Amino acid sequence: MTEWSDWRAVAAATGPGDRVAAEEGVRLAYRSAGLAEPAHIVWARSPREAVRLLAGAADAAGSGTADAAGEGAAALPRATGRSVRERVRSRPWAAERDRLHARLGAAGWAAHWRGTGAGLWETTGSLVDRVRTAVVTELAAGDGHEETDVRLLLLDAVLGQHDAAWLCAFDTGPGTPLEGLAAVAREAGWWWPYEDVAVVCERPTELHRDEAGRLDRADGPALAHSDGFRLHAWHGLPVPAELLDELGSLTPERIRAEENAELRRVMLEHYGYDRYLEESGAVPLHRDDTGVLWRVHLPGDEDVVMVEVVNSTPEPDGTSRTYWLRVPPTTRTAREGVAWTFGLSADEYEPVRQT
Template identity: 70%
Template sequence: MGTKDIDMWRAAVADTAAAHRADAEAGVRLAYRAAGLAEPEQIVWAQSPRAALCLLGPDEGPCGTRARGRSVREAVRSAPWAAERKRLQEQLGPQGWAQRWHATGGRLWDSTQRLVDRIRAGLVEELAEDRTEEAELRLLLLDAVLGQHDAPWLSVFDTGDGTPLHGPATVARSAGWWWPYERAAVICERPAELHRDEAGRLDRGDGPALAFPDGFALHAWRGMPVPAAFLAELATLTPERIRDEENAELRRVMLEHYGYERYLHESGAEPVHRDETGVLWRISLPDDEDVVMVEVVNSTPEPDGSCRTYWLRVPPDTRTAKQGVAWTFGLAKEAYAPVRET
């Protein structure tokens, strides 16, 4: 398994192009045949996982319980998956298997699983009106094969032509989530937009961080779910509005977007300590821990001769500027004694 293969699967996870429908449908049929099942009588496309769940929910209809039959996810995905994993573990041994996972799926797992969990949570939040509906939705979500979001596991195995997982891998390279049943399969389009930060978390300040062609969307700031209306308000923030926000998590998002330095200046904050290392500032917030910052000046001039100012967030129990600066270096205050600050 080379770097090229991992790059291919990493790209599959983040792919926002329209699905390759012919390839995806061929992959579904191949997965059924490889499992010893008859091909589905119909393959239905949905513009998002939300649309798929709406198709699968009612008892009546082309994809209702009676029309689609029982789930065959175990046969087309779980069973061949488990068999290939067992074969590879026996072939490589415990240490070899661990190395294989670390070099392949382990590199994609965390960020992809966060995305999957967020989509599931967003679907339940939007569609479930009571606990009964929530339970029904969660059962339907268990029937899903994750398509492009199965990339971490698929990257571990050989999924070439003729292998047991070639069908599911073909779908994963071509489309989003899909639901396999006896007589029908439902396949989803991929997201049309995906915005993530450097840590792989959903993140966007001026629109949906994840959006599907039919309008199903998730909004997030550095991984934290936020309402769409909240993001629209960020452009008009004031220190008063930030202080008045009752939700502590949303207030922190406001502060990050507004800028701590700007908030300090415009809210009339006063420094609480000053020494040779810098200036310590404290912002008291209702129902939340204080925001404590150290203002330091880089002693090395910029090309234009100016000295750049930095703002360092430090723990709320910080009492002096030197203690705060030392903390950023992982040192106790007594151990921090730089010859020259840079």
């Protein structure tokens, strides 16, 4: 069984994979499901392009025309046949899960999952949700396709590298029913199996995450494909590209003027809460031997409340460093705020030495 770290690398891989190996994996997945190999394997540059191709083929069925997916896009044969995802992916998937559950028992399976797929589930799952939402938004709102049709096409997808969490937990070795699916996942992104055609996506060209595994980039797209499909995010929060362009020129006035509370928080994180307090006329509410409590009112959002704390241990150059700790809006004293950061009440907080 492939190591967890190997599947983590698969889930995060970018750039061109081995198309020959991916296509052989597709054919093997069909054969393992008892199906004839697809007559055609068509590559798309992103999930958006793949769904656009498939939606265009459906729209053009019976009209004798083909719907282009944009400059540089591949073309689909006129007939794709019905989706065979159930036989190619769902059935062997369920059979392998049932086999492991029967062999390991409920407790054993739970422990096995914790040691394998659970470590990849949250990051890959959240990324899949973001991609699906963006594809629906762009194709339904931008291209005019029916939203229901787009969502149904997305349900036909096998997730390729983003199925890493499950593939990590399963036996995908030579001769197993999931060998073909694993081979595709190692070299490609999402793919759509139909009776006569398989549409396979290239992996993204860029992927940027923060330490928690969330999409994150302040100076460009956090996820990008070669056809221009992009996702922008700041610590996992979806943001418009225009916001990233103005992060370097933010002012307290611009931050206060932002009506969207989530975007305002992005601005505050980037600008710095301490800097915002200093430049926006914040008034200290309370001070004691632990620090100074500050509060700034934000229209339509919870107040920004922070404790200014001076490190009692001097730096090597003799100076004392100042820290800013964001605390709940209900905080009434500096001691209460500092104690909250340790999970204590103000009465319980009695440090022997501050560092």
